[in-house]
Amino acid sequence: MFEDLRDLYQEVIFDHNRNPRNFRIIENADRKVDGFNPLCGDRLTLYLKMDGDRIADASFQGSGCAISTASVSLMTEIIKDKTEAEAEALFKTFHEMTTGKSEDIQLEAVGKLAVLAGVREYPARVKCATLAWHTLDAALKNQHEAVSTE
Amino acid sequence: MTTFPIDKIRADFPILSEKIRGKDLVYLDNAASCQKPEAVIECMNHVYRHDYANIHRGVHTLSVRSTDKYEAARDKVRAFINAASVKEIIFVRGTTEAINLVAQTYGKANIKAGDEIVITAMEHHSNIVPWQMLCEQTGAVLKVAPMNQQGELIYDAFETLLNNKTKLVAVVHMSNALGTINPVKKIIDAAHALNIPVLLDGAQAIPHMPVDVQELNCDFYVFSGHKLYGPSGIGVLYGKQALLEAMPPYQGGGDMIRTVTFEKSTYAGLPHKFEAGTPAIAEVIGLGAAIDYLNDIGMTNIAAYEAELLDYATEQAKQIDGLKLIGEAQEKGAILSFILNKIHPHDIGTMLDSLGIAIRGGHHCAMPVMEFYGVPATARASFAMYNTKQEIDVLMEGIKSLIKVFG
Ligand SMILES: Cc1ncc(COP(=O)(O)O)c(C=O)c1O
Numbered sequence: 001m002f003e004d005l006r007d008l009y010q011e012v013i014f015d016h017n018r019n020p021r022n023f024r025i026i027e028n029a030d031r032k033v034d035g036f037n038p039l040c041g042d043r044l045t046l047y048l049k050m051d052g053d054r055i056a057d058a059s060f061q062g063s064g065c066a067i068s069t070a071s072v073s074l075m076t077e078i079i080k081d082k083t084e085a086e087a088e089a090l091f092k093t094f095h096e097m098t099t100g101k102s103e104d105i106q107l108e109a110v111g112k113l114a115v116l117a118g119v120r121e122y123p124a125r126v127k128c129a130t131l132a133w134h135t136l137d138a139a140l141k142n143q144h145e146a147v148s149t150e
Numbered sequence: 151m152t153t154f155p156i157d158k159i160r161a162d163f164p165i166l167s168e169k170i171r172g173k174d175l176v177y178l179d180n181a182a183s184c185q186k187p188e189a190v191i192e193c194m195n196h197v198y199r200h201d202y203a204n205i206h207r208g209v210h211t212l213s214v215r216s217t218d219k220y221e222a223a224r225d226k227v228r229a230f231i232n233a234a235s236v237k238e239i240i241f242v243r244g245t246t247e248a249i250n251l252v253a254q255t256y257g258k259a260n261i262k263a264g265d266e267i268v269i270t271a272m273e274h275h276s277n278i279v280p281w282q283m284l285c286e287q288t289g290a291v292l293k294v295a296p297m298n299q300q301g302e303l304i305y306d307a308f309e310t311l312l313n314n315k316t317k318l319v320a321v322v323h324m325s326n327a328l329g330t331i332n333p334v335k336k337i338i339d340a341a342h343a344l345n346i347p348v349l350l351d352g353a354q355a356i357p358h359m360p361v362d363v364q365e366l367n368c369d370f371y372v373f374s375g376h377k378l379y380g381p382s383g384i385g386v387l388y389g390k391q392a393l394l395e396a397m398p399p400y401q402g403g404g405d406m407i408r409t410v411t412f413e414k415s416t417y418a419g420l421p422h423k424f425e426a427g428t429p430a431i432a433e434v435i436g437l438g439a440a441i442d443y444l445n446d447i448g449m450t451n452i453a454a455y456e457a458e459l460l461d462y463a464t465e466q467a468k469q470i471d472g473l474k475l476i477g478e479a480q481e482k483g484a485i486l487s488f489i490l491n492k493i494h495p496h497d498i499g500t501m502l503d504s505l506g507i508a509i510r511g512g513h514h515c516a517m518p519v520m521e522f523y524g525v526p527a528t529a530r531a532s533f534a535m536y537n538t539k540q541e542i543d544v545l546m547e548g549i550k551s552l553i554k555v556f557g
Contacts, residue, residue, distance in 0.1 A: 002552070005504045008500065040496050040526070042494075064494060064526075
């Protein structure tokens with residue numbers, strides 16, 4: 001019945017929505033930033049444990065739609081053990097992939113995150129996918145104010 | 151119901167035959183904005199092709215024609231809500247501007263530090279924020295009357311908020327997030343007993359029921375044209391003449407003055423005092439056409455038809471496992487707000503859109519209502535006179551299928 005939506009709602013997304021990874025609090029987190037999407041009311045809190053400039057652990061709390069939950073869940077997996085610079089680079093690539101600005105985006109470069117490329121066709125949903133990453137960006141820049149997608 | 155001319159009405163709305171993602175459009179986002187009948191589209195088209203010029207400014211034929219049509223529309227609005235005089239009908243951009251106008255003119259002139267303004271827990275942001283701004287400017291205090299789990303105003307608690315410090319009551323006639331219809335007559339009578347004026351936010355009520363401002367005896371009634379099958383960018387502030395006369399102007403400029411010198415200007419009389427600058431001319435005339443169209447069908451007939459739609463939709467929705475209705479007031483207009491277990495309203499919205507069904511997911515500009523129910527957002531199907539039971543069936547089938555997909 002929802003054939004048209006297969007590019008957007010891939011099985012991986014349903015899986016992460018049902019069983020979000022790293023859905024927990026890091027008690028002694030070095031960075032903790034709130035992200036908020038005022039349009040839909042999605043809220044999340046991102047926790048990072050740093051080891052020098054390496055992300056030793058990442059986790060989140062909060063509630064959102066399937067796209068935003070899957071996005072943050074996938075993100076916490078993929079950024080673990082990355083350096084800050086590597087994570088920032090991923091953010092940039094992810095942003096380009098989801099906003100469709102770059103035609104020849106290397107989907108291999110983003111690994112599993114490629115399942116979120118489908119949002120490109122749904123402008124109303126892009127912010128759902130990017131909220132997690134904007135929040136990460138703020139955390140990496142060591143900003144403490146809540147991030148808003150507006 | 152047998153006499154309601156639903157087929158004819160549907161045929162009058164060109165957009166209803168639009169295909170969305172290859173499917174028949176099922177438009178259930180009417181609380182956000184309604185679609186327009188041919189009569190309105192054609193009327194505005196005609197204005198621009200044959201009648202358009204600026205109003206109140208020229209002796210030439212087109213200016214006279216356009217002025218006549220503009221003022222004729224004002225009288226249509228007057229009759230539609232049974233106001234006593236066209237002087238009481240002020241054209242503004244919409245509900246939001248009307249409330250801001252009252253806050254910044256009536257409010258600033260009459261409300262001081264320590265005074266109180268009473269609203270309810272189910273207001274749209276546009277009936278909260280202008281009062282908060284006024285409170286910040288004046289030192290007045292905003293009081294919020296609570297509601298119960300069904301989404302009904304707790305009337306006794308409302309009444310206990312009224313006292314000699316209360317300078318204004320501003321209440322939504324019908325809630326956009328819940329569908330609740332407030333006991334406005336009772337509210338107005340109670341407030342008037344203490345000489346407190348009442349503003350009704352009629353943005354949602356006006357397309358769904360007959361409204362008679364004299365019978366209600368409200369002091370201000372505000373609504374938007376775009377939710378009344380008319381154009382966007384135009385709305386109405388009704389105010390009792392004596393109140394409007396006493397209020398300072400809102401914006402200064404052309405059309406709202408009698409004489410201007412560099413020392414002092416004098417203001418035009420009602421309603422022009424509040425209509426500075428060139429207004430939305432074709433939109434006003436288009437709103438008049440929407441009102442003609444609605445009068446032909448009859449607001450009482452529309453209300454009865456929509457009540458049947460709502461009953462049917464509510465009954466069907468209650469049979470879906472995992473669906474919870476948000477807002478189950480006894481007195482309710484044609485809005486079905488709901489949440490699904492573990493499925494976010496935005497996912498519901500995107501999934502239904504792929505079936506051609508337009509609903510809204512979000513906080514509906516009523517964040518405090520969401521907070522009250524402890525949800526970030528709800529999905530909302532809101533009905534209009536052109537919707538059908540078959541469309542409700544399509545909606546319910548869509549909801550059942552997406553619940554399966556999410557598993
Ligand atoms: C109850 C209520 N009040 C006020 C408004 C604001 O109307 P507008 O955006 O047309 O100014 C709306 C519309 O969303 C509404 O539903």
